[in-house]
Amino acid sequence: MTFESSGAGSIGQAGEKELATHKLSFDTTGAGGLIGLHIVNLIFMALTLLVYRFWALTRIRRAVWPRMRLDGSPLEYTGSGLEIFIGFLKVFVLILLPYLFASNWINSNLIDRELGLNPTFMALSLLLGIGAVFLLSAARFLAYRYRVNRTQWRGIRGSVGGAAYLYGLRVLFYYFLTVISLGILKPWADIRLLQYRIENTKFGGRTLAFDATARGLWLPYVVFLALYLCFLGSFFVPYLTLFGDFLVALFSGNLNGANLELNDEDLKSAAIGTSFGLALVFVLGAGLAYLNYLVVFWKNVVGKIRFGRARFSFQPTRWQIFCLFLGNALIVQLTFWLLLPIAWLRKGKFLAKHLVIVGDLDENELVQAEFDTGTTGEGFLGDFDLA
Amino acid sequence: MGSHFFDGATPKRHDIEPDIGPEGIAFETERGALAWRHEDLIRLWDYRPQEHLAFTHRRHQDSRLIIEEAWAVEAIGRQAPQLLERGRERWRHTGIAAGLSLGVLTLIAGLYFFVPPVTDRLARAMPWSFEAVDRPELDKLALMIGKRCAAEEPNRILRGLVEDLLKTAAFPHPITVDVTSSKMVNALTFAGGRIVLLRGLIDKARSPNELAAVIGHEIGHVVHRDHTERWMRENALSAASVLLFGFDGTNTIGQTVFETGLSLSYSRGSEQDADRYALRLLNRLDLDPAGGAEFFERMRGKGDLSGLLPGYLSTHPDSDGRAVFFREQGTGTKQALSPEDWLILKRICDKTD
Structure with a gap:
């Protein structure tokens, strides 16, 4: 007779295997109807100088919420x-x-x-x-x-x-x-x-529990902050060249004879060439770094949410999230917002694919709040x- | 999969076999038998997939009855067709949008027709001190419109002309008229009765009556309390704009068009009123209105963009119309200054403060 080792790890693994996984699915069929609804909303909003936006939002939520199903039952929006x-x-x-x-x-x-x-x-x-x-x-x-x-x-x-x-x-x-x-x-x-x-x-x-800390977020955020500061600093590059001239003059002992004023041409060419190029590189870098921060942030916090004995997990790769963002941005911008519902459907599908709920929801113990x-x-x- | 029921107390799914009759739907759960009458059912139209039917009960709106089998859907269609046919519900949102459009049109009409007369009366009823406190000092304006022109004799002549006009206006609060060294052809009215004529206007004017018409127009703005009125209208417009477009700190194109369109309309209204006032002053002093008319004829297409933009995009009424108004309604015959005084007045900026 062979006994399993009694270490906590083996019990943990065996325990995790038995945990129920709750299935999320997102229905992407009938996109045409959703686009039609979106266009009608746009027309109504234009006719009412945006006052219809409250009803438009409600109609969209009522149409999108039920597409997300948890354990075969759809969400509902009742607003x-x-x-x-x-x-x-x-x-x-x-x-x-x-x-x-x-x-x-x-x-x-x-x-x-x-x-x-x-x-x-x-x-x-x-x-x-x-x-x-x-x-x-x-x-x-x-x-x-x-x-x-x-x-x-x-x-x-x-x-x-x-x-x-x-x-x-x-x-x-x-x-x-x-x-x-x-x-x-x-x-x-x-x-x-x-x-x-x-x-x-x-x-x-039942209340949601949350035990996240900022651990793991500092590095991505500092990288973003550094790139952002570099972006701001790139506008001062012309003055850095002036500082360079000053240092050269200082160490060559010719401080009095040095030309330490930027003339218009120098300033213009440095500003257009160096500053603009650097600013572009840094602003793109800062944008990507911030996206990375958001990815790390949400992966971190979703993993720290508990609902009774159930916990959540959200583990898409950075590349998958980048493709989602880029794809949605292109769809929305290239179609002048007309195909915005496609972006919603892509987001919903992405969420259903990558958000996992593990553990017992205790359906018998979960009761309606009064x-x-x-x-x-x-x-x-x-x-x-x-x- | 099949028809099921949620009792609204827990998320536990109760599989059921619905019995659909002419009075309603009966089904059994572990907790006992239930019978829901057709008239108590509320269809949840947004449920997906849409070939399934979802209902709640009028008195237990957290419970859910889901009918999935095709035969059961058909049976409900036979027994209670109103639960399958959306009917008027389909047009509900068209009705909402139509009602809201009507409301928006009413609001715009109110802003267009009622705000100007109401703010006009309110502004005149406001104490003068409310506006006088905002009266700017000329040296604070020097950066924008230049220094005050200080040649003595021309200023004395200007004061004489202004006094004649003010006596006729009989406005109880002080109004001052100065000339500054900016070369722009324009005249400005600030809060608290400060009128500033820019040097370009004096240089380009061809007769003293042109100048008198412009000063009369600016006095009209002061007497009508247009500064206070504009402040009130701006508040009313901002409020309407937030009501329509919300308050999220971003201006949409629609919001800009709405605010600018009404604001320009108000501005044109104020300018027309000031023209009428100026003409009344000229007529009372028996001054020839041709000067005013010529001024507007010359202004046509110069700087006021009236040749390029349609009327509703302009801050001022059409220059041609203003010229015609002065010619047709003016009754005076005299000149405001003698030719000698006019030549002296033109040299007002030979000396500045």
């Missing part, structure tokens, strides 16, 4: 255009209008006839900018909350707790730290903000916890 529109109207009257008038008043008083720039109004203008960041962040949280609240699978609803204003304050705090650290803390700030959203998200009565879905839209003031 409505009217809900979002009414939410927007409330925010418009109670927040956007006062903000707009305050903004116009402050901007029209920014220049003082005696003092030039008026310090009081400059301070108010700064506060206004901070207020805009706060409002947009809170609005983004509300939009996320609404989407999750209106998503169902097998009749079970998602929900998001927390408060939008707390999220807005967190954004201000984390990005303040990011700014004073010259951008270096951004991966940490991104993780903390995502943590707030995920840890407040429930599906049925909460009032209400009629709040993506911008309802109550979500700001101010109403």
Whole structure:
């Protein structure tokens, strides 16, 4: 009789083999209907000067959500255009209008006839900018909350707790730290903000857990930051040549006779030739580095999400993601946005292929959460916890 | 695969065999028998694949009944055809879009027809101090429009002309008119009753009445409180724009066209009102309007782009129309200054501050 070794590793391997894998699939058939819907939406939006956008968004979500199936059952979107529109109207009257008038008043008083720039109004203008960041962040949280609240699978609803204003304050705090650290803390700030959203998200009565850290994100982000700084620095290349002349003159002991002024021709040729070429190389490099950062970021964070005993995994290669991005960009730009639905379908298919849910979903224990879905839209003031 | 049911309490799938009758659909689950009447069923039209039917119950909207077998779909079609035919639902969004279009048109009509008269009254009702606080000092404007022309005798003559016009205007707040050294042919009205004529205008003017017409026009802007009115209109336009296009910090082409189109229309309205005001002043002083008409005739196609752009893309009304208006409606016969004074006034920029 042979016994298996009793090491933790062997138990782990055997255990993992038994874990259930939940299958995601994405239905890409009927693309023509989706394109037709998109074109009708565009026409309606043009006729209504974009006001129809709330209904257009809803129709698209209702058409795309059910294409994603988990264990054979489709997702559902139960939101409505009217809900979002009414939410927007409330925010418009109670927040956007006062903000707009305050903004116009402050901007029209920014220049003082005696003092030039008026310090009081400059301070108010700064506060206004901070207020805009706060409002947009809170609005983004509300939009996320609404989407999750209106998503169902097998009749079970998602929900998001927390408060939008707390999220807005967190954004201000984390990005303040990011700014004073010259951008270096951004991966940490991104993780903390995502943590707030995920840890407040429930599906049925069960909360998602998230234990990601910024480990593994620093190097890709620093590479991006370095390339970005090089891009900014490339505009100063003409002045570097001047600095070179200065060093040569200094070490040759001919500092007084050196010509240390850039003439127009030098400046022009250096700027056009060197600066432009370098700027192009660095900006492309920075773009790719940022894409790489996003890939590492999402692979890292998805792997750290838990739902009961189930965990998630997202492991596409960089090349696959690059092809998805490039392909979608070409499809959208070359067809003047008319074939945008094809890009959605490609994204959905990609997600279904690479997102894996491993472990028991405990369907018998997962129960509907008791909460009032209400009629709040993506911008309802109550979500700001101010109403 | 086959028909199944989710009870809305857990995601557990209950396989069922539906019994479709004239009153509704009956089925059995591990928890017991259920019977849903046809009139309580809400069809979930977006369910995929679309050959399957998905329903929820009017009173239990988290539960889902999925019918997959072809025979069962056919049976439902026979018993309750309204559950298969989308009917008016198909046209719902066309109705929504039509209603919204109507709303948008009403809003635009409101902005076009009602905002100007309302803001006109509101602006005139605002205390003068509201505007006077924004009155700029000339030296702060020097970078843009040059230094103040300070030749004494020409300034005395200009003051005389302005005083005549202001006496007729009978406006209770102070209005000042200065000339600056910019060579542009233009005149500007700032907040708080500050009018600035640019040197180019004086150089190109062929008669004192041309100048009087321009000054009268600018006085019209002050008297009509156009500075305050423009501020109010801009606020109204921004609000309407956010209402229509949202607030995400990016300007779409539609938004730009909307804001610019209405703003230009407001501007043309204000200019027309200022023309009417100027003509009233000239008529009361019995000044020959030909000067004003000639000014606009000469301006035609010069700098105001009226020859290139259609009228609705212009900040000012069509120059030809303005010239005709001055000729037809003007009743005066006199010149605003003697030929000698006019020649002296033309040398106003011989000295600057």
